[in-house]
Amino acid sequence: MAAITIIVNGEERDLDSELDLNDLLRHLAVPEKSVAVELNGKVVSRIDWPQTIVSEGDTIEVVHFVGGG
């Protein structure tokens, strides 16, 4: 598969090929605990990560929790 460019948390990222969300998080070295993922504006449930393929031009948000008031 061809290399693709996606946007993760506002940053452009080049990938060698399309990946599923599980592999993408592993590739980004993001701990999976207590994170949530949005693909093109829609939340993707954790159980759907393995079947969800990230393609050219996709916009992804990966969030976790931080201190706040």
Place this chain on the structure above:
Amino acid sequence: MADSFHLAGTTFESRLIIGTGKYRSYDEMKAAHAASGSEMVTVAVNRVPLDGSSESFLDHLDPKMKILPNTAGCYDADHAVRTARLAREALDTEWIKLEVIGDQVTLLPDNEQTLEAAKVLVKEGFVVLPYFTDDLIMAKKLLDAGCPAVMPLAAPIGSGMGVQNPANLRILREQLPDATIIVDAGVGVPSDAAIAMELGADAILMNTAIAESRDPAQMATAMKLAVEAGRLAFLSGRMPKRLYASASSPIEGAIK
């Protein structure tokens, strides 16, 4: 104790809800949380850093505490709704402190966008706790939309100005006797917390007043006591204010 705080089917013994921001260290935060007696803490949703530096903030919270994610940093209904959905997915909780900010300098809430987001989120099954300005009509609209409580500010977020709006908080209490009112933002010192509770708030949410104090654990204890004192005072009913004195000792029988 009989005077528990009931919110959306959950019972709390503490009427103090605290934040997790601005602490100088995790140890200070943990000590403050423990001292506060609080049973619910709020956390923010944020992008995971992609430089590998991410760590699990939630590990630093007492697992007995209920976690209330918030939509801080959102400036329109759409972002707040998306943030709430992400928080629900990550934490498996329906509860959300809805915060839609209208202006970066004052961090005052955008009531219109807050209401719009609240309507969407309630329909999706969220327990929506909205931060808003102390407006009675907006409070009614938020409650009508299905919010189980409303969270008026007492002063701008992080300002520590104290209760700037006692009249409006009183109006909210008197006109909405059955509504759950949580004062969110503005408390600087324990007397502010006591005043808000004396005015009839059901609970108070605060962060900076504890986190930015020199001794957060000690300040948390002071806030706990102030919230309890204010609550007891509200339940006891204050004496009427009088312009002139009213003698406490008998006037009859004083020696001449």
